[in-house]
Structures are given as C-alpha cells and as structure tokens.
Amino acid sequence: MTRFSGKVALITGGTSGMGLATAHRLLAEGARVVVTGRDRVRLDAAVASLGDRAFGVAGDAANLADLDTLASTVHDRYGGLDVVFANAGVGAFQAFGDVTEAEFHRVVDINLKAVFFTVQKTLPLLSDGGSIVINASFALHRGTPGTALYSAAKAAAHNLTRTLAAELAPRRIRVNSVSPGTIDTPAFRTEVSAEARASLAASIAAGRVGTAEEVAAVVAFLTSGEASYVNGQDILVDGGLVNSTPAPVL
Template sequence: DLDALTAAIHNRHGHLDVLFANAGIAAFQPTLDITEAEFDHVVDTNFKGVFFTIQKTLPLLTDHAAIVINASWALHRGVPGASLYSATKAAVHNLAQTLAAELAPKGIRVNSVSPGYIETPSYRDNVSAEAQAAAVAAVAAGRLGTSENVADAVAFLASDEASYINGQDLLVDGGLIAAIPERMV
C-alpha cells in the first residue's frame, strides 16, 4: 500500500512539502495480559507503520520539508495498563528526534505532537461516560480537545513560523500534563 501511495503522490504532485504520520490504535490492558499477537499488532500499527510511511516518502520530500509524527500525552506520564501503547508512542517521538538530526542537512524538520484526550467518534464509542467525565476533570482547560486542535498544531509545526523548531514534541492536551486543575486541588 505504501508503494502504491508514494507512486500516486509522485505521479500526481511529484513531491511532498509536509508529511503527517498519524497512525495509532489504543491498547490498554495490564502488562501481564498482553499476548505476543497483541504486541505485534500494536507495534506494527503504532511504530512500524509510521516508520515505513516516513521511509517510503523520504524520496518525495523537498528540501526544507516538514514531518510531523502523531505521538501521545501518554509518553510523558506513566499510565496504568498502557505500557504497550505508551512505549510505541515514545518510540515515534524518539524517531522524530533521531530523524531531526539525520535529516537536518537537507533542511527537513521533524517534530511530534502529543494529543491529550481528543473527542473523536472512536473515543466516544469506546470510553465510558464516567471515564470521559474523569478525563475532562483532569484537563486544566476543562474540556476534551478536538481534531481541529491537533490539526492546528500540526499545521503550525509544518509552517515557516516553526522553521526553528526541530526534534521537539508539542503537547496538545489542554494542560493535562503541565497543570493540575484547581477543581482537583
């Protein structure tokens, strides 16, 4: 699929200026319960998919292009039952740092974004109302984020306004990691 995608991009546009590598599936269970098949599935999607998407599209990236990788707030904080998910998101952020150094001579910047709780159809369908309320209570902004909040952060990191930002992770989490809401103190 990646070969077909890169061929289609090359045939239609000839190059890429921006790549947003966004892949991820949630996997939340105690470490003792993770099977090798589950491990392979999550790592294949969350890390391997991102890695090879970037690798296959590198020849299409122009000098001074930008790559933004979708990580997660979970790489910044220990979360019970999230060892596998968090490890894959830490891996993609480390990939961003490593590629930032490797691709710097071409002027290609590589960063990651780490969304917090984002209200998506999948989130609504898979997270109980009680857990959603608890998530909102933990966010300093007092609400869940939106896909548009993440898209705005990605657009910023891809823009010339972020031309001196490289190898960084931008939290898009409403203050989940950095601030304890007053209502929780």
C-alpha cells in the same frame, strides 16, 4: 491564510478524527492533500467531504507493499511532497500481564513500524526544506497503568522524531511530533462512556477534552514556514493534562 498554497501534504490515517481535521485545515490554507486509510468506504467518504483538492489512497500504513504503492501513486500524480503527517495509529490499553505476542506485534506495527516506514518510503518525494510531523501521545510523558505497550510504542515514535530531525538536517527537513491529550474523536466517543468523559474532563486543567481541530491547528503551525526554527520538538496538545493539576493537592 494561504500558508500552504502550492504545497502537497500527505496524511496517513486521514479518514476521521485528527487526520481528517488536519486535512480540512491544510486544504483551507491552500494545500493539495493526500489521505490514506485501510477502509475504502470510509476513505471515499472522507475524500468526498474534503473536496476536489483531496485525493485518497487506500492501504495499510504498516504494510510496506501498500506504502510502496502510496509512494508511486503520489509521485505519478503530484511529483513530490512538502508535508508528511504520520498520523495513523491505534489505541491499546490492557494490563501488562495480559499483553499477548500477537497484540504486541499489532500495536507496534501500527504505532511504530507504520510511522518508521511511512517516512522512509515517502522521504525521496519530500522536498528539501519540507516538514514531517509524527502523531505521538501524551501517554509517553506519564506512567499510567494499562498503557505499557501503547506508551512504549509511542515513546519509540517520539524518539524517532528527534533522531530524524538530526539525520535529515542536511536537507533542511524539520521533524517534530505532537502529543495529543484526551481528544474528542469518533473513536473516543465510541470507546468512552459519557460518565467517563466527564471524569476525564475534570482531570484536565482546561476543564474539558480537546478537539481534533485543536490538534490540526498545531500540526498546521509545525508544518508551516512560521515554525521554521522549531525542530526535533514534541508539542503537548493536552489542555494541561500532563503538567498541570486542576485541583489543589494540599
């Protein structure tokens, strides 16, 4: 497919996991892709794996000066954007009473502030009729112990999706979010034991955890012309985790 031929896409947090998988997917469909990451070594490795139609810009998505540099670099190199995937984020799971002010700021900065200002700083570059996707989380759809801070930040980013869909309507810019469930990424494999992975898989109607490529496929759909009438929506990519129970309850 060449749904993105001639298009330029920006993916924040594009050095691994869902961001990197989405970069590969959009490149395969004809796009030129800009990926960002805080770690220069990982960023360079990611760009090398993506090929010559990819370009990396090092920076922190929660740092406004870095976002200004990103926007000016994209403008100078490509002139504009057609797709923004605000993907940079961090997991954070602890008991409500254990959350410190420093941890609050860290999680909100990465999962909300970074999303908000990534869109704000790159919006002047985005073509009329372009598309924005925000990476939210299945956690915003459930009340789960130990996720108060993370879920609240993701829920705020999710509501930002709906608000921006309305505010950017005069420019025909569509804004949607994806809410991945349990996804097999390098961070997931590092943080979750094999035993816990098996337990998690058993709680999902699909009987397995998802892949980063499956999330990338949904992002590609949402940012393509095939989703021209999909706007202000959140798409769960969770194998049925939120809405289906894999075992009888009676």
